[in-house]
Amino acid sequence: MEFISNQKSEALLVYIYDDIEKKATGDAGHWWLKKTLRLHAKKLEQTFNVKLIILNGEAKKNIFDLVKKYKITSLIWNRLYSQQSIRRDTEIKKFFKDSSIQVDTFNSHLLNEPWEVQNNSGQYFKVFTPFWRAAYKVYLNKKFSYKKNVFIKPLRHNQKTDLSFFDNKNWYEKFDKHWSPGEDAALKKIDTYISSDIDKYEVNRNRPDFDQTSRISPHLRFGEISPRVIIEKIQDSKKMNNSINTYLSEIGWREFSYSLLYYSEDLSNKPINPKFNKFPWRNSKKDFTIWTKGETGIPLVDAAMKQIYEEGWMHNRLRMVVGSFLVKNLLLNWTLGENYFHKSLLDYDEASNAAGWQWIAGCGADASPYFRVFNPVLQSEKFDPQAHFILKYIPQLKIFNSTKTIFEPYLDENLLKNLVKDKKYFNPIVDLKDSRNRALEAYQQTKS
Ligand SMILES: Cc1cc2nc3c(=O)[nH]c(=O)nc-3n(C[C@H](O)[C@H](O)[C@H](O)COP(=O)(O)OP(=O)(O)OC[C@H]3O[C@@H](n4cnc5c(N)ncnc54)[C@H](O)[C@@H]3O)c2cc1C
Numbered sequence: 042m043e044f045i046s047n048q049k050s051e052a053l054l055v056y057i058y059d060d061i062e063k064k065a066t067g068d069a070g071h072w073w074l075k076k077t078l079r080l081h082a083k084k085l086e087q088t089f090n091v092k093l094i095i096l097n098g099e100a101k102k103n104i105f106d107l108v109k110k111y112k113i114t115s116l117i118w119n120r121l122y123s124q125q126s127i128r129r130d131t132e133i134k135k136f137f138k139d140s141s142i143q144v145d146t147f148n149s150h151l152l153n154e155p156w157e158v159q160n161n162s163g164q165y166f167k168v169f170t171p172f173w174r175a176a177y178k179v180y181l182n183k184k185f186s187y188k189k190n191v192f193i194k195p196l197r198h199n200q201k202t203d204l205s206f207f208d209n210k211n212w213y214e215k216f217d218k219h220w221s222p223g224e225d226a227a228l229k230k231i232d233t234y235i236s237s238d239i240d241k242y243e244v245n246r247n248r249p250d251f252d253q254t255s256r257i258s259p260h261l262r263f264g265e266i267s268p269r270v271i272i273e274k275i276q277d278s279k280k281m282n283n284s285i286n287t288y289l290s291e292i293g294w295r296e297f298s299y300s301l302l303y304y305s306e307d308l309s310n311k312p313i314n315p316k317f318n319k320f321p322w323r324n325s326k327k328d329f330t331i332w333t334k335g336e337t338g339i340p341l342v343d344a345a346m347k348q349i350y351e352e353g354w355m356h357n358r359l360r361m362v363v364g365s366f367l368v369k370n371l372l373l374n375w376t377l378g379e380n381y382f383h384k385s386l387l388d389y390d391e392a393s394n395a396a397g398w399q400w401i402a403g404c405g406a407d408a409s410p411y412f413r414v415f416n417p418v419l420q421s422e423k424f425d426p427q428a429h430f431i432l433k434y435i436p437q438l439k440i441f442n443s444t445k446t447i448f449e450p451y452l453d454e455n456l457l458k459n460l461v462k463d464k465k466y467f468n469p470i471v472d473l474k475d476s477r478n479r480a481l482e483a484y485q486q487t488k489s
């Protein structure tokens with residue numbers, strides 16, 4: 042979103058959707074983006090009598106046309122952090138500065154700019170705990186309040202607010218059941234969360250069956266709420282306990298991911314650890330498709346893949362479980378999973394998604410060690426002990442009479458046979474133990 046203003050300090054507010062934005066949004070994310078832009082345009086009109094300009098196409102050209110038409114003297118925007126967007130924005134900045142237009146850029150998306158948090162040797166941190174210790178200190182030393190009043194003097198214009206360039210896909214419809222985009226919804230959600238479930242976050246955050254994380258991620262992704270607002274609200278609540286600290290550190294993981302994004306040329310494709318450049322991944326389109334469809338025959342994995350399809354969101358614990366299953370048990374390249382999440386998640390975020398997948402694959406910064414292969418059966422016992430989550434998404438498994446056989450339907454061959462015959466459930470795609478050993482063997486190669 043950009044402010045562009047003339048000599049009388051009258052401002053135009055502009056959103057430009059170009060190819061870089063398109064890629065950074067993902068497929069499911071377009072549902073959210075369209076809704077949030079519509080809501081934001083309405084709010085700006087009601088609050089400031091400002092008509093938001095929404096444009097599709099190359100950013101520099103669009104800005105150039107507006108600058109010329111409305112005699113603009115100053116441009117303001119919030120910074121982005123992928124190398125692609127940095128290159129684009131740097132070029133635009135230089136172009137307009139060279140034409141004597143004032144250009145100012147700010148940070149609204151993060152607590153700190155990535156370059157503000159460095160280790161003693163002036164390098165970026167590659168390990169989370171010291172990163173967060175330093176980053177939180179840097180942040181606390183800043184004076185920030187979201188409660189300041191904002192005033193915008195509108196520049197009258199005759200541009201269109203046209204959202205017709207966004208596709209409408211049939212599968213978007215189900216998201217309405219689960220989500221309410223928009224700044225107001227985001228603020229309400231975080232207020233409710235801080236006054237209730239956050240106190241149990243430490244224990245409950247790992248339980249997909251409880252579903253008690255804040256679900257604020259798509260709101261953060263689309264800038265409807267800033268992490269600084271979340272922190273200030275937590276500070277205002279005067280709450281101090283382990284759950285609060287853990288919640289804050291999760292916001293810290295988001296910051297850490299952005300630092301990795303900023304300092305990597307291509308976080309979503311290139312392993313941070315170069316030893317993984319020649320990793321012997323298997324090549325199997327068939328297995329990958331089975332994973333995406335949630336037909337692996339491993340119930341926790343399949344239920345999680347149904348959740349992402351149904352809601353455009355997946356619980357964090359399950360992102361780790363399905364990720365580990367893909368890259369370790371199936372030995373398929375982590376970039377396939379990254380790409381599938383890119384398309385399917387409403388909260389798809391180019392920093393957190395790529396960093397999450399690199400963490401799972403063991404090739405990222407401060408990553409999960411290669412020998413950590415999540416066992417989906419043990420994960421079910423620990424984090425979905427009554428199988429409530431699994432049965433919500435795969436109700437046909439109710440015919441099994443114990444949680445043990447719901448977690449491992451192949452233990453009851455006769456019952457499973459009938460389900461498989463009717464195509465209601467599936468034989469396991471791999472043996473968990475054998476595939477774990479195969480992964481460990483392959484990962485040995487990254488050690489040399
Ligand atoms: C393979 C994989 C892919 C992921 N892809 C994304 C993604 O595309 N977009 C995204 O926002 N998060 C991603 N995450 C991180 C995490 O799963 C989600 O942020 C979280 O599940 C969102 O739910 P919530 O808002 O209820 O989280 P809460 O538990 O309530 O946490 C609050 C906020 O902290 C941040 N956060 C929490 N955990 C993490 C984490 N591990 N890494 C970075 N930030 C975190 C998020 O902004 C989150 O909204 C991914 C994790 C993994 C393992």
